[in-house]
Amino acid sequence: MQGPLIDTLARQGVTRRTFFKYCATLASMMALPPSAGRAMAEAMAAAPAATKRPSVIWLPFQECTGCTESITRSHSPTLEGLIFDAISLDYQETLMAAAGHQAEEALHKAMKDNEGKYLLIVDGSVPLGLDGAYSCIAGKSNLETLKEVAKGAAAIVAMGSCAAFGGIPKANPNPTGAVSVSDVIKDKPIINIPGCPPIPVVMTGVLAHFLTFGSLPELDGKGRPKAFYGETIHDRCYRRPFYDQGKFAKTFDDEGARKGWCLFELGCKGPVTYNACATVKWNGGTSWPVESGHGCLGCSEPDFWDAGGFYKALSMPANPLKMASAAVAAGAVAGVAVSFANRAKKSAAKAGHETTTLADLEK
Amino acid sequence: MNEMQFLTWVRGTGLNIAVGIFLLGVLWRLIEIYGLGRKKDLSAPRSVAGASGLNTIFRRSLPPEGMLKTSPVTYIGGYVFHIGLAIVVFLFAPHIKLIQSLVGLSWPGLPSQFIDLVAVITIAAMVVVLVDRINRPVKRYLSTFEDWFTWLVTFLPLLTGWLAVRHMLLPYTTMLALHILSVEILLIVLPFTKLFHAFTVFGSRWFNGAVNGHKGVAV
DSSP states (O other): OOOHHHHHHHHTTOOHHHHHHHHHHHHHHTTOOHHHHHHHHHHHHHGGGSSSOOEEEEEEOBOOSHHHHHHHOOSSOOHHHHGGGGSEEEEETTTOSOOHHHHHHHHHHHHHHTTTTEEEEEESBEEOGGGGTTSEETTEEHHHHHHHHHHTEEEEEEEHHHHHHOTGGGSTTOTTOEEOHHHHOOSSOEEEEOSSSOOHHHHHHHHHHHHHHSSOOOBOTTSOBHHHHSSBHHHHOTTHHHHHHTOBOSSTTSHHHHTTOBOGGGTOOGGGOBOSHHHHOBTTTTBOTTTTTOOOOOTTSTTGGGSSOTTSOTTSOSSOOSSHHHHHHHHHHHHHHHHHHHHHHHHHHHHTOOOOOHHHHTO | OOHHHHHHHIIIIIHHHHHHHHHHHHHHHHHHHHHSOOOOOOSOOOOOTTOSHHHHHHHTTSOOTTHHHHOHIIIIIHHHHHHHHHHHHHHBHHHHHHHHHHHSOOOOOBOHHHHHHHHHHHHHHHHHHHHHHHHOHHHHHHOOHHHHHHHHHHHHHHHHHHHHHHTOSSOHHHHHHHHHHHHHHHHHHGGGSGGGHHHHHHHHHHHHHHHHHHTTOOO
């Protein structure tokens, strides 16, 4: 197999064999048959040679650019980064050289030329407050832009927790009225890739799937690819045996923490978080939050910001119990009041008691 | 409301309400019961060996002679489910963590596989006890709505907790939220039903034993 991508990779020191291995890994991570690895490699290697690479439009809304950072960060030329050679990223504000009118022109040209075929990636939430005035690009609110660009898209990828679920902008009290992409667009296939930020390989896996098969992978009830969000962090965590044995770190620097015991008591949200961090890890498989000694924040779940605090164990109250002391006082008052009432009844019965004599019975 | 919001609600507002009603109910009923008082017994106490409040507390935990053979399901099932429930509730690490966060007390937990086994046995015992209640005409005749209802509110936390740990039927987040919700229902119901025996059982036994002991009867 040859192709422009293979040549590009070779120039950057990535061998053909490494590329195949990467495709096979992608396919197996997505629980696809072994042949899918080859199909992916072929599709991606061939893509740049084709007259037209699949057009991708990336819209940034209320976001922090962390998602873009996550995908594009190249400590060495990563394979994830090179996947971008297989697509035509026609609009991405952070990465594109163009600005202002030129950028807008690129966006509209891509939309026109690839009507109905382009893949739309959105990162960031959509603010609905003040008619969307909280976030505007080229004088248009994000809501307007999203509706306009989504119209001609083949599919939409909601990249990161903000686009997928509203994320941090939606956190209580949600001053901008932020919502997710799926709250606005109802008539297009939407794939959610939540995470703050999401794992790069999840993103490239979905892209590779789209490039190879022209469709989106199998999704769960929250629109997430099942292959990566099928299991909880807790289920795949290497510290799980300690949870089962009841061995917990109590603070971040106690003996348990040094021995790598379970972080449940320190507020780990692994048990309720569906993501692939425990298996795929971060930074090229170097480590991941739990391995570095910090509990999972649950960043790929809806409303993780308002889930009762990062450092509170899941089994602990989300908020301090405010009614407890008032309830104790009210209970005591009720008990005493009822006791007095009972006593009064008893006294009344006693006072009203009439002695029955034999004579009464013979009446 | 998505499942994470549901979970946060049961861990926050829901728990707040449930614990509030529970504390209110427990205080109210304890004060009411112990405030009832009894007429002073003016007769001279008769001293008989084994006739006292303390004796009765222990004796009533043991089946009277022959009763174990007559109704083994009631006794053995009852023991298994009460002891199992105590182990699951008080020796599962996340439960201890909750108790610690509420009252500050903590103790070592048991391995979760062992708790899992105990939970299965407890669930089985509760089902057996229920079937026995349905099958035996006398038990069925004596049962009121309260008996069926209290069985259900005791059973649901066990079942949902076990299903949550085993990741069965529903996603863990939803099942965990349902588990906490079922416990909250139990907390609310407890002070106002026969489940209040959790607080009164030893007190009432002691009282009965003492009254009967005064009369010279060991019960």
